[in-house]
Amino acid sequence: MGDQSDRPVTRSVDKPLKVPGHEPQPEPQSEPQPEPQSEPRPEPQSEPQPEPQSEPRPEPAPEADVADVGRPEDHPQSIDHRVGPAFWVSAAAGWVVIAIGLRGVFMNSIDTRPANLAKFVVGGALLHDLLLAPLALVAAVLVVRAVPGRARAPVQAALVVTAVLALFSYPLVRAFGLAANNPTSLPHNYALNLTIVLGVVWAVAAAALAFRLRKSA
Amino acid sequence: MSTRRTMSDLLPPAVRRLTTDSDLPLRQAAYQSPLRDERLAAYLGASLGILFSVCFVTGLYSHLQQNPQAWLPIPSRPAGLYRLSQGLHVAAGIASVPVLIAKLWLVWPRFVASPPVKRVSHLVERIGLFPLVGGGIFMAFSGVANIAQWYPWKFSFTASHFWMAWVTMGAIVAHVGAKWAISRRALTRPSRRPRLSEADPVLGTVAEPSFASSAGSSAGASTSDKAGGLSRRGLLGTVAAASGLLTLTTIGQTFRPLRGLALLAPRDPGVGPQGYPVNRGAANAGVVDLARSTDYRLTVGGRVANRLTFDRAQLLSLPAHAATLPIACVEGWSYSAGWKGVRIRDLLEMAGADTDRTIEIESLEPNGIYRISTLNPGQAGDRDTLLATHLDGEVLDIDHGFPCRLIAPNRPGVLQTKWVTKVTVL
Numbered sequence A: 001m002g003d004q005s006d007r008p009v010t011r012s013v014d015k016p017l018k019v020p021g022h023e024p025q026p027e028p029q030s031e032p033q034p035e036p037q038s039e040p041r042p043e044p045q046s047e048p049q050p051e052p053q054s055e056p057r058p059e060p061a062p063e064a065d066v067a068d069v070g071r072p073e074d075h076p077q078s079i080d081h082r083v084g085p086a087f088w089v090s091a092a093a094g095w096v097v098i099a100i101g102l103r104g105v106f107m108n109s110i111d112t113r114p115a116n117l118a119k120f121v122v123g124g125a126l127l128h129d130l131l132l133a134p135l136a137l138v139a140a141v142l143v144v145r146a147v148p149g150r151a152r153a154p155v156q157a158a159l160v161v162t163a164v165l166a167l168f169s170y171p172l173v174r175a176f177g178l179a180a181n182n183p184t185s186l187p188h189n190y191a192l193n194l195t196i197v198l199g200v201v202w203a204v205a206a207a208a209l210a211f212r213l214r215k216s217a
Numbered sequence B: 001m002s003t004r005r006t007m008s009d010l011l012p013p014a015v016r017r018l019t020t021d022s023d024l025p026l027r028q029a030a031y032q033s034p035l036r037d038e039r040l041a042a043y044l045g046a047s048l049g050i051l052f053s054v055c056f057v058t059g060l061y062s063h064l065q066q067n068p069q070a071w072l073p074i075p076s077r078p079a080g081l082y083r084l085s086q087g088l089h090v091a092a093g094i095a096s097v098p099v100l101i102a103k104l105w106l107v108w109p110r111f112v113a114s115p116p117v118k119r120v121s122h123l124v125e126r127i128g129l130f131p132l133v134g135g136g137i138f139m140a141f142s143g144v145a146n147i148a149q150w151y152p153w154k155f156s157f158t159a160s161h162f163w164m165a166w167v168t169m170g171a172i173v174a175h176v177g178a179k180w181a182i183s184r185r186a187l188t189r190p191s192r193r194p195r196l197s198e199a200d201p202v203l204g205t206v207a208e209p210s211f212a213s214s215a216g217s218s219a220g221a222s223t224s225d226k227a228g229g230l231s232r233r234g235l236l237g238t239v240a241a242a243s244g245l246l247t248l249t250t251i252g253q254t255f256r257p258l259r260g261l262a263l264l265a266p267r268d269p270g271v272g273p274q275g276y277p278v279n280r281g282a283a284n285a286g287v288v289d290l291a292r293s294t295d296y297r298l299t300v301g302g303r304v305a306n307r308l309t310f311d312r313a314q315l316l317s318l319p320a321h322a323a324t325l326p327i328a329c330v331e332g333w334s335y336s337a338g339w340k341g342v343r344i345r346d347l348l349e350m351a352g353a354d355t356d357r358t359i360e361i362e363s364l365e366p367n368g369i370y371r372i373s374t375l376n377p378g379q380a381g382d383r384d385t386l387l388a389t390h391l392d393g394e395v396l397d398i399d400h401g402f403p404c405r406l407i408a409p410n411r412p413g414v415l416q417t418k419w420v421t422k423v424t425v426l
Helices: A001-020 A066-068 A085-107 A114-146 A149-174 A174-178 A190-216 B002-010 B012-016 B038-067 B083-110 B120-129 B129-147 B157-189 B208-217 B222-228 B233-250 B256-261 B288-292 B311-318 B344-351 B377-381
Strands: B300-304 B306-308 B321-328 B332-345 B359-363 B372-375 B386-391 B406-407 B420-425
Touching: A085 A114, A085 B120, A085 B157, A114 A149, A114 B129, A114 B157, A149 A174, A149 A190, A149 B083, A149 B129, A149 B233, A149 B256, B038 B083, B038 B129, B038 B157, B038 B233, B083 B129, B083 B157, B083 B233, B083 B321, B120 B157, B129 B157, B300 B332, B300 B344, B306 B311, B306 B344, B311 B386, B311 B420, B332 B344, B344 B377, B344 B386, B344 B420, B372 B377
Parallel strands: B300 B420
Antiparallel strands: B300 B306, B321 B332, B332 B386, B359 B372, B359 B420, B386 B406
16 A cells, blocks of 8 residues: 555655755746745745746646655655554554543443534534634735735734634633623623733734834844 | 556646645645744644643543542642642643644644545554544633633533543544654754755745845744744744743632733632632522521531531531631632631541541532532541631631531532531441
């Protein structure tokens, strides 16, 4: 099973010997703009057509860009498929522990409600992999497009922190817990508090940006 | 190789660009962010592994507290152990949220691998990702929802969170084994290897413009720095900042000095009856009338030489002992307070019970899973294990368990039974 699929890997392993030289090679047409802000996208995944850089390789075999091009010969991925006994031992041990957990879920089904539980476990993974992650990718592309190079890092950092804090605070802001009728639970105005914390985050980001601009000026 | 070529040929170019080869680095096809880096993935993975392990160990301890095993009796000391352990459990869980999100983002291109499976070991590894990703997300989500007292599900939180922890931990063990070699390599390799983008003109066009200038630049600046986006170090710093900020804005619910910063904590350890929070008030428990009734009695029975019964006045006349003890909720908040009341061991002595017995403490609550808790002989005999009638010198508020509540060292809050009416020697 492994044979044919491994081949591209070993192939590419010899190739990258050109790496050490790392001359920009046949690429110079894209080079003329060395100033940072003109290169538009570290992550052009939103529109799959590879835009300007597609010219340099007009007709290469479809997977040429991934399989046949070079990468550092000692790149960790290149030995990905050579799994040793450690892989199988930890897989076996891990699955024993997983089995303990699954057994516990089913042996205590009155409490764990396996069908309902599965909805949350599978649903959470699918929600992330099929919806949130792609949305984050699109958002990242938009940010790269919209924010000029020098401002980008502070904006990206602030956006990441904002997203995480908002996700964490969602049940607090929505105050679902008040349904439990316990006056000591959720004692704060969480919408206000979240706004305050995010205000601090963006103030720090703005300060970092100002610092960057001053330094480069 | 030919099979692969055929397969990819069948895919429209757009799709081909969006799928990835699982034998190649994370950064490939359409996923060209310089942040998709093995070393960064290894750092995040290791951090996540450590945080989840802390949660698992402290979670096991909490489970053992709530499901006592005769062969492993919980000691009554150190008094603050449960407070520390559960505080860590919730804090580590909260801190893991940004790390989990970053790690999932980083490795997401692996999700769209084409072909989906390459060999037996790859199949085994990918099957293990179901419990890993599903379990990891579930543990974080259910924990965060639970401390906010949000229950959008029908299952029991404690049982499901506990058993899914085993599933998740097992998946982590398998995953660590699968990624051990690659992570070690990524973490030990010199940090300034030429990036794939720099080495290869075709794949690397995206970052190329910056390459020429970065080649001569100072060692610390990375390619993406030049481009203006977050550097890898910057992303790591951002994740650490997010974790730190979440910790800083929640830890005050158990770490009193930071109480003023606890803007996003679900509890304030200074808000509640008599200045302390509760998890289940008297009205919710349906005990208001029973607790205030003149018919209230405390009885000491079971295997005793003389059965004892006290009304409230008699209860107050018993020899009282004062102790400063923490109450630590499973949900991660806690406070320490001064309690006063009769010692359990004095009650047992009065009743003429053996000292090696397990004791059952029963509440007035008509129902609820926590209406009865047990004390092992060590816990029952501790000098500070009390039926407290006073809190900080005042008569106990009804929401704190009036007429009397159990308070014992090193014990989860849910087992500090309130509105106690019956002590049974088993």
